[in-house]
Amino acid sequence: MGGEAASLARDAFPNGLRQPEGGYRFSLDPLLLAAFVRPKRNVAAADLGSGCGVASFAALMLHPALRSCLGLDIDPAMTGSSLENARLLGLEDRFEARTFDIRAARDGLTPESRGLVLANPPYRILGTGQPCRDAARTLARFEARGGLEDFLAAAFWVLSNRGTLGMIFPAARLGELLGACIEARLAPKRLRMVHSRLDEPARLILLEAVKNGGSETTIEPPLELYTGRGEETALSAQALEFCPFLAANAKARSCSIS
Template structure:
């Protein structure tokens, strides 16, 4: 039996609290500000069909929709984890977005094979070049790098055990319409590999936004937009600095929203509520 749709008041409250209250599998990947920044950075065209590759519990795509900057856009999320897909669906219902958001189980390494297969009952079968914009928050760590998480679900999301950067970008290139847009969040330390992989797949980088924790720190993340079969012209934007310098007024109990910079909150207002 399906759960009843939330009331108008419940939806309003859930949207006001976003991203607090989102369902997340206990042993799976816990979303962070990376996904929220990705949802704030992406700028699909009005009415675009958007695909979120490796959607997790849905924060990037859901935030994109809640921003209401892309009229009539729809978001389809895919993830290898059935638990994550189930959580993404529940979160869409919580936020009253089931008419514009759906989630499906899909291994990015099987995108081409799935498209060529005969339709199977209940299987998501994406068509080539069927999306106008793609969000991509791929695993950051190569196999064997960093500390090994004891939770299998978190290892799937963090490490390239079930899909490398190349796998994710190959899927994006296959599913993205000609001249469609791609938005990626990735570690700044692996930027060279990202740019190389994008250009190899005719996903031409167009905009690069470095993300710094503080002004005197090196970039921790990069947000990159690319266009399929686009021209070669890259704009490097002024860095986004997440946290303001302390002015001495912060006590030991000052919360994260108090420390966020004005530019970070202007870029992604929901960071103020990020748990």
């Protein structure tokens, strides 16, 4: 889809994206991830656990220097939705998608073929938290078929040397995340904590890691998502400046832990 229809779809983004009926619904997290990454010029990206493609599309629109993105998701319904969304947004020439289990990266993905990897993996360890009644939602929220180490191993495999991983993950699992990155030879280089409000504990962490990178790490100022309380809750000016796509849902009232 091109022309005026695609322009209107981009203006409304992320509203209007197609998602599988009854399946997992994306939150603010992939939009924050797309705004956080800093792609080098003319690199190709891969989006691990891409869902309906929201992180891929946000990154492609926010970063014109990004050449293309490959979305990989284990759920064929999500793959279908992402391809439909690419056509809706007029991004089909820069986006492709495959139904793929990232645990099979060494068998199905070309090594060192991507300069950037996006990852918004399942946040919850299987057996913890409230279970989902729907199998597709379970795959999206729980490490049922691919945990943190699997996502990091796939990222290392597909990234070019000194390529960059961008990930969003629960702040409560920060120690685990940093240790796993170092073990996978993905050096943490840039971190930013995401708070619902600055007087509350961080709920999410944005991470940039570099394949075979050095040891120095930059801790960026915290990102506060909301101002006000109760009926006065609104996205903060800082959050809207950080990711303009959040303006499509400027009255959102929760910092999700998917």
